[in-house]
Amino acid sequence: xxxxxxxxxxxxxxxxxxxxxxxxxxxxxxxxxxxxxxxxxxxxxxxxxxxxxxxxxxxxxxxxxxxxxxxxxxxxxxxxxxxxxxxxxxxxxxxxxxxxxxxxxxxxxxxxxxxxxxxxxxxxxxxxxxxxxxxxxxxxxxxxxxxxxxxxxxxxxxxxxxxxxxxxxxxxxxxxxxxxxxxxxxxxxxxxxxxxxxxxxxxxxxxxxxxxxxxxxxxxxxxxxxxxxxxxxxxxxxxxxxx
Amino acid sequence: xxxxxxxxxxxxxxxxxxxxxxxxxxxxxxxxxxxxxxxxxxxxxxxxxxxxxxxxxxxxxxxxxxxxxxxxxxxxxxxxxxxxxxxxxxxxxxxxxxxxxxxxxxxxxxxxxxxxxxxxxxxxxxxxxxxxxxxxxxxxxxxxxxxxxxxxxxxxxxxxxxxxxxxxxxxxxxx
Numbered sequence: 001x002x003x004x005x006x007x008x009x010x011x012x013x014x015x016x017x018x019x020x021x022x023x024x025x026x027x028x029x030x031x032x033x034x035x036x037x038x039x040x041x042x043x044x045x046x047x048x049x050x051x052x053x054x055x056x057x058x059x060x061x062x063x064x065x066x067x068x069x070x071x072x073x074x075x076x077x078x079x080x081x082x083x084x085x086x087x088x089x090x091x092x093x094x095x096x097x098x099x100x101x102x103x104x105x106x107x108x109x110x111x112x113x114x115x116x117x118x119x120x121x122x123x124x125x126x127x128x129x130x131x132x133x134x135x136x137x138x139x140x141x142x143x144x145x146x147x148x149x150x151x152x153x154x155x156x157x158x159x160x161x162x163x164x165x166x167x168x169x170x171x172x173x174x175x176x177x178x179x180x181x182x183x184x185x186x187x188x189x190x191x192x193x194x195x196x197x198x199x200x201x202x203x204x205x206x207x208x209x210x211x212x213x214x215x216x217x218x219x220x221x222x223x224x225x226x227x228x229x230x231x232x233x234x235x236x237x238x239x240x241x242x243x
Numbered sequence: 244x245x246x247x248x249x250x251x252x253x254x255x256x257x258x259x260x261x262x263x264x265x266x267x268x269x270x271x272x273x274x275x276x277x278x279x280x281x282x283x284x285x286x287x288x289x290x291x292x293x294x295x296x297x298x299x300x301x302x303x304x305x306x307x308x309x310x311x312x313x314x315x316x317x318x319x320x321x322x323x324x325x326x327x328x329x330x331x332x333x334x335x336x337x338x339x340x341x342x343x344x345x346x347x348x349x350x351x352x353x354x355x356x357x358x359x360x361x362x363x364x365x366x367x368x369x370x371x372x373x374x375x376x377x378x379x380x381x382x383x384x385x386x387x388x389x390x391x392x393x394x395x396x397x398x399x400x401x402x403x404x405x406x407x408x409x410x411x412x413x414x415x416x417x418x
Contacts, residue, residue, distance in 0.1 A: 095288075103286070103287065103288075113284065113317075113321075114286050117286035117287070
């Protein structure tokens with residue numbers, strides 16, 4: 001494989017920054033829809049009504065999650081940019097504070113103080129270069145820090161939709177409610193395992209990706225089971241006598 | 244931090260002076276007054292204007308029989324390279340590695356293990372006549388240090404903003 005150029009590395013890092021939305025969306029879509037199918041299958045006797053309710057939940061969930069990711073990233077980026085502008089104004093008033101902080105930072109990373117001074121002196125020949133470097137090295141900000149609200153929202157919504165289809169499609173294809181539910185839960189478990197296996201195991205070059213898959217499956221299912229048990233426990237509180 | 248009236252702690256430290264390495268003790272300084280200024284580190288963007296400022300004003304201080312001495316926690320070789328970087332310095336930079344002298348003067352930042360930006364003026368008996376410390380974002384005024392040296396050497400009661408040649412009667416409201 002040809003070596004990636006720095007600009008491609010950067011794009012690659014920025015793309016990897018969206019893994020959170022994809023994993024979150026798939027996991028939430030899978031579990032929410034499996035939960036809806038399981039819950040409604042016991043309560044509603046007509047299969048088509050269960051499917052309709054699950055479809056409605058899927059569409060609402062995808063839109064809600066997509067909008068939530070968009071709004072969350074948009075707000076976060078606005079706040080970060082505002083804070084960054086404030087820090088930039090302060091830095092321009094006291095550039096020597098930034099310069100000396102950069103010397104300290106480079107020194108901690110292994111450069112001698114003298115070498116760090118010379119590097120910072122060179123960087124200081126351009127105000128923008130100095131402050132951009134400070135933003136990355138001192139404040140931990142980078143291009144990947146500022147998410148793209150549209151991309152985040154789209155990925156989250158689509159990931160939720162794909163995740164939701166995992167238990168829903170077998171349920172729709174199998175005419176028996178019970179068998180469809182079992183197939184939906186099985187595909188849910190397999191999908192959760194695969195998400196962990198691929199994203200945590202393969203992408204991060206973990207030695208035992210299967211373990212990563214099992215860990216992801218266990219955490220996701222634990223959350224679902226705890227949520228189910230909590231629902232069963234609090235159900236009597238909401239039971240209001242009729243008449 | 245030591246204050247006017249306190250005896251300056253004696254020192255004998257490695258130093259860099261005019262691109263050479265050596266040692267300097269307080270006892271070896273023969274001038275009437277000594278301006279001892281502490282600064283945090285060599286190869287910094289905060290201190291060089293002061294360090295260069297004292298170099299540029301060296302003749303004026305010499306005319307007042309005053310020796311300028313800079314002190315930081317850097318070693319003497321680093322001082323030498325720093326002085327070169329600044330274009331050469333005609334006064335010694337003392338290597339207070341470990342900050343023993345800075346601590347004795349009460350100007351060592353114990354958290355950062357560097358000296359504060361503090362200036363002391365010592366009399367012929369090496370008693371502190373003047374002591375001041377500056378925050379990191381306010382540079383010291385070499386001109387003000389020189390003004391204080393001249394005022395101290397005038398032997399007069401000097402009012403606010405006194406400058407050489409100022410003739411003020413003891414009843415002047417400026418006192």
